[in-house]
Each structure stands twice: as C-alpha cells, then as structure tokens.
Amino acid sequence: MKVLKFGGTSVANAQNITLVKNIVSDVDADQTIVVVSAFGGITDLLLQTADFAASQDLRYKTVLKEIEDRHIDTIKKLIPINKQSKALSKIKSDLNTLETLLEGAYLIGEITPRLSDKIVSYGELLSSYSIAEFFAEQQLDAVYRDSRDFIKTNDLNGKAVVDTNATNKLCKEILGETKSKVIVVPGFIASSINGNSTTLGRGGSDFTAALIAAALDAEVLEIWTDVSGMYTANPKIVKQAHAIPHISYEEAMELSHFGAKVLYPPTIQPVLTKGISIHIKNTFDPESAGTLITKNRTEKGKTVRGITHVENIALLSLEGPGMVGIPGISKRFFEVLSLHDISVVLITQASSEHSICVGISDSDIEKAVEIVNQAFEYEIEREKIWPVIAERNLAIIALVGDNMKSHQGLSGKMFSTLGRNNVNIRAIAQGASERNISAVIKKEDVKKALNALHEEFFEENVKQLNLFVMGVGNVGSKFLNQIQQQRKYLKENLKLNIRVIGISNSRNMVFDEDGISLKNWEDVLKDGEKADKALFFNKINQLNYRNSIFVDNTASDDVASTYASYLKNSISVVTCNKIACSSNYTNYIDLKNLAREYNAPFLFETNVGAGLPIIDTLKHLIASGDKVLKIQAVLSGSLNFVFNNFNDKTTFHDVVKQAQEEGYTEPDPKIDLSGIDVMRKILILARESGNRLDIEDIGNTPFLPEESLATTTNEDFFSSLKKYEASFQEMYKAAADTDSKLKYVAQFEDGKASVGLQHIPKGHDFYNLEGSDNIVLFYTERYPNQPMIIKGAGAGADVTASGIFADIIRIGNF
The missing domain is CATH 3.30.2130.10 (VC0802-like)
Structure with missing residues (x-):
C-alpha cells in the first residue's frame, strides 16, 4: 500500500488534476490512498467568506459565487457532459449547505471556532469528491471516503489534537476493509468524538496522509507538491539552491519547522515511529528524483544539509x-x-x-x-x-x-x-x-544572508561578486568587455562568478537583479532611467546583495565623495579615480578605517600606474616590515607619451592632441600637463608608505606658461599651446643639447615630495622609458642601493581596465 498526498497547487484546476490522475494510474501498489487538499486558493476564499459574513458584509456572496464557479467549471472540464449530473448535484448540494452556514454567521454577526471549522472544511470535501468522481469516470477503480469518519480529534477547533488510538482503529476498520484499488480522501479535516467537524491546522493535509500511512503500515508516504523535493535553501530566494536527494527524519523536521514549506512539521511524527519513508515529489515533473526522507541517512554528503x-x-x-x-x-x-x-x-x-x-x-x-x-x-x-x-x-x-x-x-x-x-x-x-x-x-x-551561506556551504567555493559600475566611457567600456571575455575562465579556474547588476553613465542608469547582459549593455543602458548618483546608491543599498562592489571609472569629485556611504554599508569600492585618495589626509584615513571597520575592501591600484602592481607591491613591502627611504618615478603615461613623441619635427600642440585622442590623458589634458595628476600619484604613494602629507605639501615646478594654466576650456588650452610653441621647442633643444631626454619626474624622500620636468641623461633608468610607460624606483631598507623597479605601460584604457579587473579579483580572493 502507498499513500499519496497532493497539495493545493497540484489540484488547482482541471489540467493539474489530469496530471494527478496520470501519476495515480502509474502507481505500482496493491492499493493507493490519495489524500487531496482543497483546490489552490479555495481555503483562503472560504476564510474570506467567513470574515465577510461575520462582519455582516454582503460581499461574502460574491466570494461564495467565485468558489461555486471554480468547482462547477472544474467538474465540467473533467467529466463528459452526459455524466456530469451526479457530480454537479452533489457539489451544488454541498454549496447550498455552505451558503446556509454563512447566512447564519451573517445574521448573528459573528463566527465561532466550531462554525469556522465547518465552513473551511468544504474546500477539501468539494475537491476530494470531484477528484474521486473524475477518477471513476476515467476507469480507475476509485472510491471516495470522508476522513471525518476515521480521523478523530478532541473538540479544540482550529487545530485539533488527534486521538491516535481511535484514529488507528477506525482507519483499519474503514479504509483497511475497502477493496477499491484507489481511495480518495479529503485532507486537513477530521471530526471530534462527538461528531463535530474539526481541522488539523494549515498544512494539515500532510498530517492526514501521515496518520493514514502510519495506521495502515503503508510502504511509503509520497507528498506531491509543486517543487522537486526539499531544497538546500528556498529556491525563490537562492537561485543556486538544489533538491536534497536524501535526508533524515530529524533533518526534515528541523527544515520544516524553520520555514521549508513543502512539508508540514507534524507530518513526520506518525510515520517516524513506524519507520515509513516519506518521498517528496513534483506533480509537474514526476520523473524528478525528489527528496527521500528516512530514519537513517547512510550515504555520505555535506555536513550542512x-x-x-x-x-x-x-x-x-x-x-x-x-x-x-x-x-x-x-x-x-x-x-x-x-x-x-x-x-x-x-x-x-x-x-x-x-x-x-x-x-x-x-x-x-x-x-x-x-x-x-x-x-x-x-x-x-x-x-x-x-x-x-x-x-x-x-x-x-x-x-x-x-x-x-x-x-x-x-x-x-x-x-x-x-x-x-x-x-x-x-x-x-x-x-x-x-x-x-x-x-x-x-x-x-534574509536574502543576502541565505545566499552568502549557501555560497559558503553548498556551491563548491564559487563566490558570486555583484558589481555596480559607474562610468562606462573609454575605461569603463573596456572593463565590461574584459569581464564578458573572462567570465567563463574566472568561474572555472578561480571559482568567481562575476555579475554586473547596475551600470550608470552621466546620462542614464540601469539595473537588472539577475545580471545585465554584457553582450548588449550599451543598448540596455540607452533605454535606462535618468542617471542619479543618490538613487544609484539607494538602489544598491536596497538590493542588499552579498559581495557588492561599487566600481568608479569616472574622474568625478562628486562620485568620489560618495565612497564613505558605500563603505559604511559594507559595499566594497574599486576605483581608478584618484580624487578620494589624494583629498585631504583626514578623508583618506577615514576611508581606509571605514574599509576595515565594515570589512569592505577599498582598492585603488589603478590610481598609480594603471594596471601596474605598484600600490600592491608597496603594501606588501610595508606589511612585511620594510621601510621606504626614497621613491623616484615617472608616473604619468600621458606626459611620458608626450615627451617621447615631441621633438623639433613635431609641434607640442599636435602631440598633446594625439595623446588626448588615444586616451592617454584625462578628459581635461591640463590635469596631466599641469602636474596635478602626478602630484596626486606621488601623494598616494607617500601616504601608502605611512607618511602624512597633503597635496599642498608637494613642490611643483610647472613647465606650462601661466596663460595655458589659466584657461578654462580645452579649446582655449590648445590655442595657448600653439601660441607658445617656440618656448616648448626651446625646452626640447636645451635637453637635446646635453644629450638628455625630457621626463616628468616625481620624487619622495625624507618626508618631502616634488614633481617637475627634468633632463634625464643617458644611462639613467628613466632614459629609455618608451611610449606611455611608467617606472617606479623604490629605495627601501632592504633595497637601499639597487632599488626595486616596477616598469610597464602606465596609461591607456585597456591597461587601466585590467588594473580595475585585478582589484575585483583581489576582492574575490579575500
């Protein structure tokens, strides 16, 4: 013998009930007892009619009509028209009795617990009778039995206590002596010893099935629902959750008590003492293995189930x-x-x-x-x-x-x-x-916690990173393309699953909680809502995802001022924007402290040297106990590009214009040529070395004319460069006459920092620095004479994007 219970979703309509019939037809057992819930949603409607009636609200009649239509419509779809009269007559008779009960509640303006149980019991009574008639019409050897005849309780209405001895005796007498191969029984409802209708509480259909299974020593109790078993977590909240193949009674009870909705907690108790297994199956995917619940779980598996x-x-x-x-x-x-x-x-x-x-x-x-x-x-x-x-x-x-x-x-x-x-x-x-x-x-x-724990205990160490990217211009677009290109590699080799949840530029912003497709993100962004930095932050905070990372690819002071808000909400920050780390020292330290306090990494490797591991190397030197004595560096890829390409056969204006067009300079090239960008970089290195400096403490010897520095637009700036071409040529000639090259050098020593254009002679480490390359010489206590040298491409969208990408991976490996 097998006992099968079908929940409200499984019997919600004629189509689903046909699926149930197919499942029952395929059962391999001498006898099958089918316990059914009310049609999906009917129990709630019955409770609503009772509330309306008790409040003397005539809307109860409208809801009652909806209940009647659902049942009659189902009968008409399940049973041929020439065989409907018996079933329709019984359904209408029961609905008339239900209407009389509701009229009584309406007249007296109240509802008692006993009357409430009577009203709500009609959900299971109507569904089970309808299904039994359908089974019989389909040539199944099926018969209907009213569970009130053999499930006995006390008189506590609402959630009655079962009289196990009486129930076991009556189950054996009534069900055990029924010869039909299929017996259809309403779940949830029972009756007291005095004959009054009672209910077993919400989810009580599971309990009904378990009581019958235990009383008749069934081979198995199958709970058919709309999911394929008990899951490692709620699949509606945790997308990566999966069904648990095998679980013990005790584990199942713990999970059901703590919110696993596929199994009503008291269900396990009757079958536990008999050692009857429970199999949770999916009505809509009957071939799926589901979850088997037994006394002992012998197979080896994860410790956390x-x-x-x-x-x-x-x-x-x-x-x-x-x-x-x-x-x-x-x-x-x-x-x-x-x-x-x-x-x-x-x-x-x-x-x-x-x-x-x-x-x-x-x-x-x-x-x-x-x-x-x-x-x-x-x-x-x-x-x-x-x-x-x-x-x-x-x-x-x-x-x-x-x-x-x-x-x-x-x-x-x-x-x-x-x-x-x-x-x-x-x-x-x-x-x-x-x-x-x-x-x-x-x-x-809850959502963040469940996903984080599931990732930790069930997902084979695959860590999901949720990115929110602001700034998708030259660098930002390259960054997104690199993520798209490397996504599969990262998941397979580094166990990192990177999703871009939000993107914003200066005009539009867009979010997708399941991740934005990076194949067509430009088109998606065009159709986004109007960009707003405050709303962007609020949306990230509202989503409250685990491992959230804010990526700033802008050069905006306003965006940099928001970092503290992100860090305070445990949202990591990765940025190529140098403004925050070169702002006043107090703000710089506050951001570093917030990152530690809220366990949210604040990484800015690309602030110096684009994709070169300059800051990371410096951090390791300091962390290992070394002390920086001196830093000498060419830190501007744009300025190095300019002075490597400027000579007596070119114009300074044309070379700077070329550098801007190829993405080597900031949008405002004056930031690079004025030395401000290099000042920020040497300031950051000095601070990361453990020194307290502000931008005002750095000496700067400008090479641009004052008129060029005073311009307010790019157009005026480039016009001024043409005007002073002769003086730029003189600079070049002065260096060439001594067989030197012009390099813009940053230096830090004895607590002091400076930047300026220098003549670099042959043989110097800086002399052969080509293109837009950067170079840093770290003189430390461990490297006092021969410095540690880091050299390579220090500007350009691709290498800057790769540096941002590297910081993302660092966070993933934390």
Whole structure:
C-alpha cells in the first residue's frame, strides 16, 4: 500500500488534476490512498467568506459565487457532459449547505471556532469528491471516503489534537476493509468524538496522509507538491539552491519547522515511529528524483544539509540585576507567554542569568510586552527587573544537518560569513545535538544572508561578486568587455562568478537583479532611467546583495565623495579615480578605517600606474616590515607619451592632441600637463608608505606658461599651446643639447615630495622609458642601493581596465 498526498497547487484546476490522475494510474501498489487538499486558493476564499459574513458584509456572496464557479467549471472540464449530473448535484448540494452556514454567521454577526471549522472544511470535501468522481469516470477503480469518519480529534477547533488510538482503529476498520484499488480522501479535516467537524491546522493535509500511512503500515508516504523535493535553501530566494536527494527524519523536521514549506512539521511524527519513508515529489515533473526522507541517512554528503529561515520574528528580552540567582524567573516568564497562547520559537540566556531573550511571532509582540510587564510589575517598580525590550522586523536563519556536531568550526564559518557581508546577529541558539544552529537577523538581510551561506556551504567555493559600475566611457567600456571575455575562465579556474547588476553613465542608469547582459549593455543602458548618483546608491543599498562592489571609472569629485556611504554599508569600492585618495589626509584615513571597520575592501591600484602592481607591491613591502627611504618615478603615461613623441619635427600642440585622442590623458589634458595628476600619484604613494602629507605639501615646478594654466576650456588650452610653441621647442633643444631626454619626474624622500620636468641623461633608468610607460624606483631598507623597479605601460584604457579587473579579483580572493 502507498499513500499519496497532493497539495493545493497540484489540484488547482482541471489540467493539474489530469496530471494527478496520470501519476495515480502509474502507481505500482496493491492499493493507493490519495489524500487531496482543497483546490489552490479555495481555503483562503472560504476564510474570506467567513470574515465577510461575520462582519455582516454582503460581499461574502460574491466570494461564495467565485468558489461555486471554480468547482462547477472544474467538474465540467473533467467529466463528459452526459455524466456530469451526479457530480454537479452533489457539489451544488454541498454549496447550498455552505451558503446556509454563512447566512447564519451573517445574521448573528459573528463566527465561532466550531462554525469556522465547518465552513473551511468544504474546500477539501468539494475537491476530494470531484477528484474521486473524475477518477471513476476515467476507469480507475476509485472510491471516495470522508476522513471525518476515521480521523478523530478532541473538540479544540482550529487545530485539533488527534486521538491516535481511535484514529488507528477506525482507519483499519474503514479504509483497511475497502477493496477499491484507489481511495480518495479529503485532507486537513477530521471530526471530534462527538461528531463535530474539526481541522488539523494549515498544512494539515500532510498530517492526514501521515496518520493514514502510519495506521495502515503503508510502504511509503509520497507528498506531491509543486517543487522537486526539499531544497538546500528556498529556491525563490537562492537561485543556486538544489533538491536534497536524501535526508533524515530529524533533518526534515528541523527544515520544516524553520520555514521549508513543502512539508508540514507534524507530518513526520506518525510515520517516524513506524519507520515509513516519506518521498517528496513534483506533480509537474514526476520523473524528478525528489527528496527521500528516512530514519537513517547512510550515504555520505555535506555536513550542512540545508539552510532555512523563518520571517516575521520579534525578540522579547527580559533583563535586570534582580534576575541573578533568583529561582523561578524563567518559569514565570515562559508561563505567562504560554497562558496567552504565545509560542516561543527561539530561546537564549546569558550564563550570568542577567537576561533571557526569546523569539516569538511578530504578530504577538505587542500582547507579549503588555503581559510580561504586568507579570513582573513588582520587580519593575523596584528596578530589580527592567521593562521588557521588544525588537521587531527580524528573522531566524538556521543551518541544519545531522552530522554537524562531529565537524568543528561550523558556527565560526557561519558567523564569519554573515559578518563579512555586514549581517548583524541579534541572538544565537544552538542545541547540544548541534543539528541546528540558529541566528536572529534583520528581516531585510534574509536574502543576502541565505545566499552568502549557501555560497559558503553548498556551491563548491564559487563566490558570486555583484558589481555596480559607474562610468562606462573609454575605461569603463573596456572593463565590461574584459569581464564578458573572462567570465567563463574566472568561474572555472578561480571559482568567481562575476555579475554586473547596475551600470550608470552621466546620462542614464540601469539595473537588472539577475545580471545585465554584457553582450548588449550599451543598448540596455540607452533605454535606462535618468542617471542619479543618490538613487544609484539607494538602489544598491536596497538590493542588499552579498559581495557588492561599487566600481568608479569616472574622474568625478562628486562620485568620489560618495565612497564613505558605500563603505559604511559594507559595499566594497574599486576605483581608478584618484580624487578620494589624494583629498585631504583626514578623508583618506577615514576611508581606509571605514574599509576595515565594515570589512569592505577599498582598492585603488589603478590610481598609480594603471594596471601596474605598484600600490600592491608597496603594501606588501610595508606589511612585511620594510621601510621606504626614497621613491623616484615617472608616473604619468600621458606626459611620458608626450615627451617621447615631441621633438623639433613635431609641434607640442599636435602631440598633446594625439595623446588626448588615444586616451592617454584625462578628459581635461591640463590635469596631466599641469602636474596635478602626478602630484596626486606621488601623494598616494607617500601616504601608502605611512607618511602624512597633503597635496599642498608637494613642490611643483610647472613647465606650462601661466596663460595655458589659466584657461578654462580645452579649446582655449590648445590655442595657448600653439601660441607658445617656440618656448616648448626651446625646452626640447636645451635637453637635446646635453644629450638628455625630457621626463616628468616625481620624487619622495625624507618626508618631502616634488614633481617637475627634468633632463634625464643617458644611462639613467628613466632614459629609455618608451611610449606611455611608467617606472617606479623604490629605495627601501632592504633595497637601499639597487632599488626595486616596477616598469610597464602606465596609461591607456585597456591597461587601466585590467588594473580595475585585478582589484575585483583581489576582492574575490579575500
């Protein structure tokens, strides 16, 4: 014998019921008992009619008509017209009785728990009869049995307590003696010993099926639903979640108690004592393996079997010095909650006995605060105990697994993962069995927490990085193209899954919670909403994704001023924008401190040397205990390009124009040629070496005429370059006459920094620096005479983009 239970979605309409018939027809068993829920959504509609009727609101008739139409329409689609009369007659008769009950509630203006159970029971009564008639018409050897005849309870309406002995006896007498191969039974409903209709609580159809399976010693209990088993996490929240092939009773109970909706928690108890396996299957994908639940799980698998959560939780905390060493405080606290039917789902107490904290349903919190304060009014007045503290809008997340107790460090791994993602833990509970580790967090952090934990425990160390990119011009577009090109390699070799969730330029911005396609991002961005830096930040904060990274490819002061807001929300920042790190020293240090405090990396490798690992190398030198004595460097790829291409056969204007067009300069080339860009770079290196400097402390000997420096537009700037071409030629001749080359050099030594144009003689490390290359000489205590040299391309969109990309990968490897 097999017992199959089909949920409301599985029997929501005629099409789905046909699928159910096909499944039942293929069952290999001597006898099959089919337990069905009400048609999907009908139970809620019945409760609504009861509420309307009790409020003397005539809208109950409209809802009742909708219920009638659903059932009659289903019968007409399932059963041929010449065979419908019997079924339609019974359905209409039951609906007339239901209407009479509702009219009674309307007339007296109230509804009792007993009447409510009678009304809501019609969902299962109507669906099970309709399905039984359909099965019989389809030539299945099927018969209908009313579960009120053999599921017996006490008189507690709403969630009655089952009389197991009476139920087992009647199941054997009524179902055991029924000879039909298929028996269709309504779930959820029962009757008291006195014959009054009762219900087993929401999800009670699972319970009905389990009671029958246990009473008749069924071979297996199959729960057919709309998902392919119990998942490692809620698949609606965690896209990477997958079905668990095999799980123990205890693990299944923990997962179902903590929010896994495919199984009603009390279901397991009746079959557990009999050792009857439970198989959770998908009505819409019957070939899928589903989840098998048994007494023992023999196969080896992951220690953590699932991650689940319960929302709408509130914390209730009782604290005070008068609690320490006083017997009976806990008893009084829990007793007053119990007497008012408030269920406690989590308990934690400090070993000092100074406080007790419990988790309860958010809907009960106001009542709980009132009754607990009343219960301890005497102690509160004498300040031995403080008024109870309530915290709302919380959720519980839990790791579940039988073998967790034999593996060290799981709690630490769980909490460190949450901490890295700025998920604050309000309370912790863990039993001695260590089958469940629970933590209370903000409700708004549930999605991020579940995804982060699932990634840590189930996704073979594949780490998802969620990028929000501002600035998609020359550098930004190259960066996005590089991500698209390398995405597969990163996932397969570095276990990094990089998604671009948001993109913005100066005009438009666009977001896609599942990731923007990088094949056509330009077209997607064109159709985006109007760009707004504040809204861009708010959207990132609202999405609250784990491993979020803000990427700034602009040269904007306004954008740089937002970094602190990102870091305070544990959103990492990667930037090629030098403004923040060369701003006043206090702001620079504040950003570094925020990155540490909120565990959000702040990386800016491309601030100096584009894609060259200059800052990273310097950090390693300092971290390993070395000390920088002197830095000499050519740090402007644009200026190096200009002076490598400028000679007596070219004009300074044309070379600078070429540098701008090829992307070697900032949009405003005066930033490069004035030395400001180089000043920022040597300032950043000096600061990263551990020195306190501001931009005003750096000496600058300009080579541009004052008139050029005073221009306010690029057009005026380039006009001034033409005007002073003769003086530029004189500069070149002065260097050439001494067989030297012009190089714009930055230097830091003895706490002082300077930048300026120099004549570099043959034999110097800078002399043969070609194209737009950069070079840095680090003289340190370990490299006092022969410096550590870093040399290579220091400007250009491709290498700058690759430097940004490298910082992203560094974060992924943290």
